[in-house]
């Protein structure tokens with residue numbers, strides 16, 4: 563079994579590769595992994611094991627047809643994480659988002675088609691649905707993305723679906739909630755808050771802090787991705803919810819508690835343009851059909867993440883978001 567993982571040097575991709583090579587997934591203990599990444603600011607080779615006998619690292623861009631036609635032959639499946647992933651950056655400059663997320667996905671699927679690699683898991687996001695004040699989305703809800711990031715992900719999600727429908731490729735799609743865990747770039751909410759607190763600084767909170775997100779531990783997300791890879795239907799779309807729904811203010815409250823500091827460490831900042839109020843997924847389908855169950859308790863997972871960032875200053879300090 564040979565699996566090609568795109569975006570493998572990023573946050574979720576590298577967690578997935580480490581779990582896969584570490585033997586977390588029964589039946590895949592001997593799987594060989596090709597970690598493909600073009601190493602944008604978000605990719606870091608230090609996220610991947612060094613010198614692992616079943617790991618090959620390839621520096622390549624998913625938009626390069628030549629590179630993909632060269633590397634894809636011989637693989638049994640592709641797990642496609644590669645993307646531009648930060649909403650704020652998409653507000654400042656959307657071009658790389660549409661280029662990598664949409665055209666990169668189309669190029670990757672064309673190359674899979676040309677090389678006979680039919681099995682693909684495409685990693686999408688809850689943000690493709692837009693924003694929901696009450697209730698939760700199931701997979702049949704229309705896609706109404708609001709940010710350029712979400713629009714580019716919605717487009718790539720539909721590109722993936724179209725290659726299943728048109729070409730009969732064995733493609734499944736996951737749409738997951740906000741992930742948290744080790745190796746997440748310090749520009750994203752939880753690491754940004756944690757690293758600011760570790761530096762003795764304040765936590766920047768958007769707007770009135772009432773935006774609601776669901777939080778999913780990256781190990782649970784990777785478990786879901788693996789289940790979909792193994793048992794997901796061709797053309798199947800699977801929400802992966804976070805179970806823990808919190809306003810940003812509540813999230814920060816948990817962190818302040820872990821650091822044993824008070825609300826004076828909150829710094830209110832101007833809201834993000836077009837900031838979605840709430841995301842909420844119904845993930846009954848992946849639970850019923852594939853037997854998915856999250857395993858990481860949020861409070862414990864968050865405390866472990868704080869300890870991880872405390873112990874890995876060398877990893878995050880060079881790329882820390884400038885306040």
Ligand code: NAD
Pocket residue numbers: 568569570571572573574575598599600601602603604605606622623624625642643644645646647648662666685686687688715738739740741742747
């Ligand atoms: P990330 O930004 O940490 O990692 C993305 C990786 O893709 C980086 O290593 C980067 O170098 C690589 N990459 C970017 N452009 C590339 C290109 N053109 N060719 C090859 N590699 C390229 O992102 P992440 O948080 O790990 O997210 C992974 C996937 O999961 C993305 O598709 C994202 O949309 C999706 N997702 C993430 C979250 C989350 O909470 N982080 C939630 C839902 C969905």
